[in-house]
Amino acid sequence: MTLDELIIQCKKQDAKAQGELYTQYSRILFAICLRYSPNYAEAEDNLQDAFLTIFKKVEQYNGKGSFEGWMKRITVNTVLQKYRKQRTFEIVDEGQIEDGEDDSEIESEEIPLDFLLKIVQELPDRYRLVFSMYVMDGYQHKEIAEMLGISDGTSKSNLARARMILKNKIEEYNAKNNT
Numbered sequence: 001m002t003l004d005e006l007i008i009q010c011k012k013q014d015a016k017a018q019g020e021l022y023t024q025y026s027r028i029l030f031a032i033c034l035r036y037s038p039n040y041a042e043a044e045d046n047l048q049d050a051f052l053t054i055f056k057k058v059e060q061y062n063g064k065g066s067f068e069g070w071m072k073r074i075t076v077n078t079v080l081q082k083y084r085k086q087r088t089f090e091i092v093d094e095g096q097i098e099d100g101e102d103d104s105e106i107e108s109e110e111i112p113l114d115f116l117l118k119i120v121q122e123l124p125d126r127y128r129l130v131f132s133m134y135v136m137d138g139y140q141h142k143e144i145a146e147m148l149g150i151s152d153g154t155s156k157s158n159l160a161r162a163r164m165i166l167k168n169k170i171e172e173y174n175a176k177n178n179t
Helices: 003-011 015-036 040-060 067-086 113-121 125-136 141-148 152-177
Strands: none
Touching: 003 015, 003 040, 015 040, 015 067, 015 113, 015 125, 040 067, 067 125, 067 141, 113 125, 113 152, 125 141, 125 152, 141 152
């Protein structure tokens, strides 16, 4: 079945088509959920919630833009909505934040991907969400601020703090593994 046929069948609430769509895209969308979730189990829950929303809103997809991109946006928004309700963001005075980004390089030989994912998942929610949105998904601070209901300065502050935490953990890892 082609993607267009699959979408048409999903709009008719066809369970077989929904299962096929899940099979084709669950790995891609789960990777997004892992980046935004504090652990594997919560990422699985977020994936299920995202697919429920996709199946509920598939009627709204009008064929403009890629369907995969549309599903990714719904996945990100579904996860963000969950954490937005928890109000885990630290409100900061924008005057405290320097406009410059911390672009310091982290020396890394061979850092395992599973270690990097683990330390990102260990970040406090407010830092993990901003870090994932900015670094991994390419959102600008203004977009992040709008999506999360925070100021640009809070977004910048949370990103800087996330980078500092990650940098320290990577340095500890390198020191431990290079002795």
